[in-house]
Amino acid sequence: MAEAEGGRPPVRRTTDRGIATITLDSERNRNALSAPLRTGLLAEVRAAMDDDAVRAVVLTGAGTVFCAGADLKEVAERLAGREPAPEAPGMGEIFAAIMDAPKPVVARLNGTARAGGLGLVAAADVAIAPDDTEFSFTEVRIGVVPAVISVPVRARLQDRALSRYLLTGEVFGARDAVAAGLLTEAVPRAELDAAVQRVADGLRAAAPGALAGAKALLSEHGAKERAAEFARMTELSEHYFAGEEAAEGRSAFFEKRRPRWVL
Numbered sequence: 001m002a003e004a005e006g007g008r009p010p011v012r013r014t015t016d017r018g019i020a021t022i023t024l025d026s027e028r029n030r031n032a033l034s035a036p037l038r039t040g041l042l043a044e045v046r047a048a049m050d051d052d053a054v055r056a057v058v059l060t061g062a063g064t065v066f067c068a069g070a071d072l073k074e075v076a077e078r079l080a081g082r083e084p085a086p087e088a089p090g091m092g093e094i095f096a097a098i099m100d101a102p103k104p105v106v107a108r109l110n111g112t113a114r115a116g117g118l119g120l121v122a123a124a125d126v127a128i129a130p131d132d133t134e135f136s137f138t139e140v141r142i143g144v145v146p147a148v149i150s151v152p153v154r155a156r157l158q159d160r161a162l163s164r165y166l167l168t169g170e171v172f173g174a175r176d177a178v179a180a181g182l183l184t185e186a187v188p189r190a191e192l193d194a195a196v197q198r199v200a201d202g203l204r205a206a207a208p209g210a211l212a213g214a215k216a217l218l219s220e221h222g223a224k225e226r227a228a229e230f231a232r233m234t235e236l237s238e239h240y241f242a243g244e245e246a247a248e249g250r251s252a253f254f255e256k257r258r259p260r261w262v263l
Contacts, residue, residue: 011040013048018055019200020048023062030068031061033116035088037071042089045097045105055211056203057101058196059124060108066129067117069138076250079242091116092148092230098123099152100223102212104203108196109183114138119149121182122156125215126199130189133174135182141169142253143245147237151229156181 010026022044024031031037048054061067070091098105098120107121109129115138121127137153139146146153146166154162161180165172174186187195203211240246245261252259 009040010034010037011044013044015048015051015054018053018204019058020044020051020054020056021058021060022048023060024067025062027063027065029071029073030065031063031117032068032071033091033094034071034074038091038094039088042094042097045094045101049097049101049103054103055206055208056104056106056200058106058108058200059098059120061110064111066107066109066111066113066133067120068112069115069117072142072250072253075241076254079247090148090230090234091119092151092234095119095123095148095152096223096226096230099219099226102215104211104215106196106199106203108192109133110192115146116149118182119152122149122152125218126184127182128185128187128192128195128199129174129177129183130192131174131186132189133177133186134171135165135173135177136169136171137166138169140167141259142249143243143247143259144240144249145236147233147240148230151226151233153182 008025010024011022012025013020013022015021022041024037024041026032026034026037045057048057104125105123107124107127109121109127111130112134113121114136118135118137137146137149150166153166157165157180161176164170165180172180174183177183178186185195206214245259248259248261
């Protein structure tokens with residue numbers, strides 16, 4: 001298992017009555033998709049899928065943020081040549097593992113999701129969040145494009161919402177996320193666990209073979225086609241992340257200022 005700072009795994013898994021809960025546990029960087037977290041997340045998803053005692057997975061986060069997206073500090077270090085490219089799965093590989101999984105995955109959002117974190121939300125079969133949760137596709141505001149996450153996101157968001165939120169990077173709320181198709185349900189924060197429990201109990205009542213068959217029916221494209229699309233989007237993402245606008249976007253982010261292009 002990959003380790004975060006302090007020796008604590010950045011991802012942990014527990015199982016209760018057939019439901020495996022996988023928790024992103026890297027609060028220090030708002031559960032950003034660092035190399036250790038990506039490695040741990042993919043390992044735990046695969047372990048849950050291989051465990052005959054697991055009927056379904058609930059994916060959640062520790063702290064107040066579900067997932068802040070890419071780890072920009074890690075990206076900056078790699079592009080500056082100060083750190084080698086990490087030996088870790090790409091985001092596309094993780095999204096594909098969730099989308100193509102034979103068991104359902106339920107996203108239980110504990111808080112805000114941004115950019116790549118929204119890829120996890122869209123990849124899940126069911127997504128439930130507190131009604132005070134905020135979302136944004138922030139990529140264009142830091143000089144990159146939401147390439148890899150567009151694969152799962154395009155399968156969820158209705159067209160007009162997709163255009164608006166991906167092009168503007170604006171913040172939108174949970175109710176709008178439900179209307180757009182990103183979320184299944186938004187509930188008062190005090191009712192979040194009860195709402196997730198209702199879904200979990202429904203999955204516990206389903207026959208395992210039929211559940212896997214129903215999950216396969218819901219896939220719009222085959223795994224092979226999706227893998228090719230993820231590979232193409234990964235190349236596009238890397239092109240933009242290595243560009244001048246992305247460098248300025250990262251500098252502005254770290255320096256807490258507006259990028260030069262803001263009018």
